[in-house]
Amino acid sequence: MTSPSSMFGGDPSTATLARISTEFDAIARQMSTVSAEFAELRRLAASPDGPARDTAAEPPRPTPQTAAPGFTPPTVASPPPASNHPHGAPSRPWAPSAPPFSPPHRPPAAPPLPPGAVVPPMAGPAPMPGPPNTSYRPPVSPVIPPPRPAGPSMSERIGAAAERGLIGKILATAGVGVTLIGVALLLVLAAQAGILRPEFRVAGGAVLAAGLVAGGMWLRGRTDGRIGAIALTATGIAAGYLDVLAATKIYEWLPIVPGLGAAGLVAAGGLVLAHRWRSEHLGLLVVVPLIVLAPVLTGGLDTTLIAFMVVLSAASAWAQLGRDWIWLHAVRLAxxxxxxxxxxxxxxxxxxxxxxxxxxxxxxxxxxxxxxxxxxxxxxxxxxxxxxxxxxxxxxxxxxxxxxxxxxxxxxxxxxxxxxxxxxxxxxxxxxxxxxxxxxxxxxxxxxxxxxxxxxxxxAVLVSFDGTVAMAVLLGLATVTGLVARTSSTMSRVLLVGSSVIWAIGVAALLDAAPPYVLADADLIQRDADLGIVVASVFAASGALVLAAGWARITDQNLSRAAHIAAGMVVVFSLTVISVTAGVLIGGPDGFLAGHVVATTCWMALAGAALAHARRRSGAARTAAVTGGLVLVAAAIAKLFLFDLATLDGIFRVVVFIVTGLILLGLGAWYARALQDDPPETGSAPTV
Known part of the structure; x- marks a missing residue:
C-alpha cells in the first residue's frame, strides 16, 4: 500500500497542503455564487418596478446549458489554464451578471489520493505572531433621528388655554382692576370735582361692594362659575376696603382704630367665604389687600399698625383649620x-x-x-x-x-x-x-x-457681653451645646455644626486677645493679662475635646482624625495661655517665668497621655496617637532649648530641665516595659 509520504516525495505536509488547496477552491466557488446572487439582488432593487414586479411575463433566463439563440452570456472569469493545474481544476457554475472574480493566489491542487490512502490528521492553525489586527471597523450606518413633530399653532394654543380656563381668569383679573379703578374714581375724584355728596359716594361704594359679593355668591352656585365667583367676591371685598379707606382718611368720619376694625370685619367675611369655598386664592385676595391698606390707614409705621397686624394674624388663624394653605399661612405670619x-x-x-x-x-x-x-x-x-x-x-x-x-x-x-x-x-x-x-x-x-x-x-451673648467676657461665654455656650449634641441623636448634627461655628468664633477671638507672640513677651502679657482669657482658654480646651469626640461619633475616620488633630493643637495652645496668663496674674514677672515652666511640663504630660492612649488603640488610631505624642515630645524639647534656655533664668531654668528630663526618662522606661508586657500578635508588624 502506497502511503502519502511515498506519493509526494516522502513529505507528509504536501498532502496537507493539497487538501487545504482543495478546500480553498471550494470556498472560492461558493463566494462566486454568493457574489452573483448579491448582484442579482442589486439589479432587482435598482429596477424601476422594484422587486415586486411580475416576473411571470418575463422569458426564462437562459442558462449555459440552454442558452437562447443570439444570447451572449456575460463575461465570467475563466479558471487558470490547465497547464497551471496539472491535476485538473473543477469547473465553476456560470453565475449570471456576476462581476469578474479573480481567485486569490493558491498553490497547485494536489492529485486525488488513491483508494485506501491514509490522510494524516490536520494540525490546527499556528498562532500568528504579534497582536491581532484591530484596525478594521465595520461601517456604521448613521442614525437619522425621526422628524420632530410640528408644534401646535397659535390658534391651537389659544384653544387649549381656553379649555383650561386661562382666558377666563385673565378677563376676570382685568375686570377686577377696571372695577376697582372705577370705585376709586367714585370715592376720590368725584369728591374733588364735587359731583356727589360724600354720603352718597360712600354709600354707593358700600352698595357696589355688597352687590359684587352677592353676585359672586350667586355665581358660585352655577356650573363652571367658580372663577367668576372668586373674581367678583375679591372685587367686592377690595371695594369695601376702599370704602373704609375713604371714610377714615379722606372724610375722617372714623378714627383710626374703628376704621381698622371695619376693615377687619370685611376681611373676616371674605375669609369665611374662602374657607367654605376651599379657595386659597380667594383667601390671599382678601388678606393681601388688607395688609397693603393698613399702613395707608395708620399713616405709617407705628404702634397701631403693629397691633392691627398682630390681631389680623391671630384672628385669621382659624382659616387654616382643615386646610393645607401654606401661602396664606406665610402671608399671615409675614x-x-x-x-x-x-x-x-x-x-x-x-x-x-x-x-x-x-x-x-x-x-x-x-x-x-x-x-x-x-x-x-x-x-x-x-x-x-x-x-x-x-x-x-x-x-x-x-x-x-x-x-x-x-x-x-x-x-x-x-x-x-x-x-x-x-x-x-x-x-x-x-x-x-x-x-x-x-x-x-x-x-x-x-x-x-x-x-x-x-x-x-x-x-443674646453678643448683646449682653463684650470683650473677654463675651469670648468666654461664647466658648462656654459652644461646649455646653456640644455636650447636648452627644446626648441627642435627633439634633446631634445640627447642634454639632452650630456649636463648632460658635467655638471657632470664640477661638479666633482668643487668638486675637492672646496671640503666641504676646505669650513670649513678658511686658506684653503683663499688659494684656485678664481673667477672662484664662476662663476662655479653659472652655476652648474642653470644647475642643467635646466637639472632636462628637464629630468622631457621626463622621468617617478621615474627618475624625482631622478633628482630633485640630483639638490637640487647640488644647496645647490653651494650656500654654492658661499657664502663662495665670502665672502673670498671680506672680507678675516671676509668674511669667513660672508659667512657661508649667507650660513646658504640660506639653510633656500631654505627650505622655497621647502615648498612653495609643497603648489602648490599634491600627490607624494607634499610629495617629503615637505620631501625635512623638511630635509633641519634639515640640517640648524644641521649646526647652530654643525658648526656655534663653528666656528663663536661675532656679526656673534648672527646674524646667530637671522636670522635663525626668518625664522623658519615665516615659521611655514605661513605654519599653509596656512593649514587653504586650507582645506583638503573630504575623503583625513590630510595634514602635
Missing part, C-alpha cells in the same frame, strides 16, 4: 413680622416707632412666635410642608434678633433667651412624646428649631 423687623432695623440708626415701648414690642414678638410655632404644631400631622412650616415659625424670631436696638438691653436679652428656651422646650417635649408613641416633632423640624434657638442664644 403681616406682623415685617413691621416688627423694620422697627428693629430702624432702631439701629436711632429711629423709634411712635408709641413703641419695650412691653409693646416684646408682647408683639411673643404673640407672633406663638402663632408661628403653634400653627406649625397643629398642622404637622397632616401637612405636606413640614419643613416649610418650621422655617416660617423660625422666621418669626427675626424681630427678636434686633431686639437690642428696639428695647433696653435687659429686656432684649430676656426676650431672646425666653424665645430660645421656648424653642428648645418644644423640641424636647416633642422628643419625649415621640418616645411614648404620641404626636411627634419630625427630626428635620427639630433640627431647624434647634438651630434657631442656638442663633438666638448666640445673639
Amino acid at each position: 403681616a406682623p413680622t415685617i413691621p416688627l423687623t423694620l422697627v428693629g432695623l430702624l432702631g439701629l440708626v436711632g429711629w423709634n416707632a411712635p408709641g413703641s415701648s419695650d412691653p409693646v414690642f416684646a408682647t408683639a414678638v411673643a404673640v407672633v412666635v406663638v402663632l408661628g410655632v403653634g400653627g406649625a404644631l397643629l398642622s404637622m400631622p397632616t401637612t405636606r410642608f413640614r419643613e416649610v412650616l418650621a422655617g416660617l415659625a423660625s422666621a418669626t424670631t427675626v424681630p427678636a434678633l434686633f431686639a437690642g436696638s428696639a428695647m433696653h438691653l435687659p429686656g432684649a436679652v430676656i426676650l431672646q433667651v425666653s424665645v430660645a428656651l421656648a424653642f428648645i422646650g418644644t423640641v424636647l417635649i416633642g422628643a419625649a412624646l415621640s418616645r411614648r408613641g404620641t404626636r411627634r416633632v419630625p427630626d428635620s423640624v427639630a433640627q431647624i428649631w434647634s438651630a434657631t434657638a442656638l442663633l438666638l442664644l448666640f445673639v
Whole structure:
C-alpha cells in the first residue's frame, strides 16, 4: 500500500497542503455564487418596478446549458489554464451578471489520493505572531433621528388655554382692576370735582361692594362659575376696603382704630367665604389687600399698625383649620413680622416707632412666635410642608434678633433667651412624646428649631457681653451645646455644626486677645493679662475635646482624625495661655517665668497621655496617637532649648530641665516595659 509520504516525495505536509488547496477552491466557488446572487439582488432593487414586479411575463433566463439563440452570456472569469493545474481544476457554475472574480493566489491542487490512502490528521492553525489586527471597523450606518413633530399653532394654543380656563381668569383679573379703578374714581375724584355728596359716594361704594359679593355668591352656585365667583367676591371685598379707606382718611368720619376694625370685619367675611369655598386664592385676595391698606390707614409705621397686624394674624388663624394653605399661612405670619423687623432695623440708626415701648414690642414678638410655632404644631400631622412650616415659625424670631436696638438691653436679652428656651422646650417635649408613641416633632423640624434657638442664644451673648467676657461665654455656650449634641441623636448634627461655628468664633477671638507672640513677651502679657482669657482658654480646651469626640461619633475616620488633630493643637495652645496668663496674674514677672515652666511640663504630660492612649488603640488610631505624642515630645524639647534656655533664668531654668528630663526618662522606661508586657500578635508588624 502506497502511503502519502511515498506519493509526494516522502513529505507528509504536501498532502496537507493539497487538501487545504482543495478546500480553498471550494470556498472560492461558493463566494462566486454568493457574489452573483448579491448582484442579482442589486439589479432587482435598482429596477424601476422594484422587486415586486411580475416576473411571470418575463422569458426564462437562459442558462449555459440552454442558452437562447443570439444570447451572449456575460463575461465570467475563466479558471487558470490547465497547464497551471496539472491535476485538473473543477469547473465553476456560470453565475449570471456576476462581476469578474479573480481567485486569490493558491498553490497547485494536489492529485486525488488513491483508494485506501491514509490522510494524516490536520494540525490546527499556528498562532500568528504579534497582536491581532484591530484596525478594521465595520461601517456604521448613521442614525437619522425621526422628524420632530410640528408644534401646535397659535390658534391651537389659544384653544387649549381656553379649555383650561386661562382666558377666563385673565378677563376676570382685568375686570377686577377696571372695577376697582372705577370705585376709586367714585370715592376720590368725584369728591374733588364735587359731583356727589360724600354720603352718597360712600354709600354707593358700600352698595357696589355688597352687590359684587352677592353676585359672586350667586355665581358660585352655577356650573363652571367658580372663577367668576372668586373674581367678583375679591372685587367686592377690595371695594369695601376702599370704602373704609375713604371714610377714615379722606372724610375722617372714623378714627383710626374703628376704621381698622371695619376693615377687619370685611376681611373676616371674605375669609369665611374662602374657607367654605376651599379657595386659597380667594383667601390671599382678601388678606393681601388688607395688609397693603393698613399702613395707608395708620399713616405709617407705628404702634397701631403693629397691633392691627398682630390681631389680623391671630384672628385669621382659624382659616387654616382643615386646610393645607401654606401661602396664606406665610402671608399671615409675614403681616406682623415685617413691621416688627423694620422697627428693629430702624432702631439701629436711632429711629423709634411712635408709641413703641419695650412691653409693646416684646408682647408683639411673643404673640407672633406663638402663632408661628403653634400653627406649625397643629398642622404637622397632616401637612405636606413640614419643613416649610418650621422655617416660617423660625422666621418669626427675626424681630427678636434686633431686639437690642428696639428695647433696653435687659429686656432684649430676656426676650431672646425666653424665645430660645421656648424653642428648645418644644423640641424636647416633642422628643419625649415621640418616645411614648404620641404626636411627634419630625427630626428635620427639630433640627431647624434647634438651630434657631442656638442663633438666638448666640445673639443674646453678643448683646449682653463684650470683650473677654463675651469670648468666654461664647466658648462656654459652644461646649455646653456640644455636650447636648452627644446626648441627642435627633439634633446631634445640627447642634454639632452650630456649636463648632460658635467655638471657632470664640477661638479666633482668643487668638486675637492672646496671640503666641504676646505669650513670649513678658511686658506684653503683663499688659494684656485678664481673667477672662484664662476662663476662655479653659472652655476652648474642653470644647475642643467635646466637639472632636462628637464629630468622631457621626463622621468617617478621615474627618475624625482631622478633628482630633485640630483639638490637640487647640488644647496645647490653651494650656500654654492658661499657664502663662495665670502665672502673670498671680506672680507678675516671676509668674511669667513660672508659667512657661508649667507650660513646658504640660506639653510633656500631654505627650505622655497621647502615648498612653495609643497603648489602648490599634491600627490607624494607634499610629495617629503615637505620631501625635512623638511630635509633641519634639515640640517640648524644641521649646526647652530654643525658648526656655534663653528666656528663663536661675532656679526656673534648672527646674524646667530637671522636670522635663525626668518625664522623658519615665516615659521611655514605661513605654519599653509596656512593649514587653504586650507582645506583638503573630504575623503583625513590630510595634514602635
